[in-house]
Each structure stands twice: as C-alpha cells, then as structure tokens.
Amino acid sequence: MIERVRSRGDVFVVEREGEPICRIEPIAPVRSTVRDLVRSLQGAPRPDDGYLDAVEEIAQNQPMLPETPWER
Numbered sequence: 001m002i003e004r005v006r007s008r009g010d011v012f013v014v015e016r017e018g019e020p021i022c023r024i025e026p027i028a029p030v031r032s033t034v035r036d037l038v039r040s041l042q043g044a045p046r047p048d049d050g051y052l053d054a055v056e057e058i059a060q061n062q063p064m065l066p067e068t069p070w071e072r
Helices: 002-008 034-043 049-060
Strands: 012-016 019-024
C-alpha cells in the first residue's frame, strides 16, 4: 500500500466499523515564496539590545579554529 502511495500517488481511506478514520496519501510539496519569508520576518518580534549584546559577546569569545584539521 505504501509503495502505491509513493510511486503512483494512490490515496487510501482507513475505516473502522465503516467509519472513515484517516487518509493515507502522498505529501504535497511545501511551496513558499520569498514574500512568505518576508511576511514571517516582519511579523516576528525584534531582538532587543541585550540579545544583540549577548550574541556579540559570544561571537567575540569563540576559540580560533586551527588552519588545518591536522593541527587539532
């Protein structure tokens, strides 16, 4: 059944005692646009100065990475 859903796009309705309980079907690809992203970001809360200061401090205190993996 799962192979038929995956390969052929078949849809199955699962019933219990004659009552439909769920549907097994292919997942449609999620489509979103740059406009959707912009709307999401515009609606998100802005970070305050304390958050930005904390990020800056963390970035400043990161250890230096070795130039090559063999220096570890």
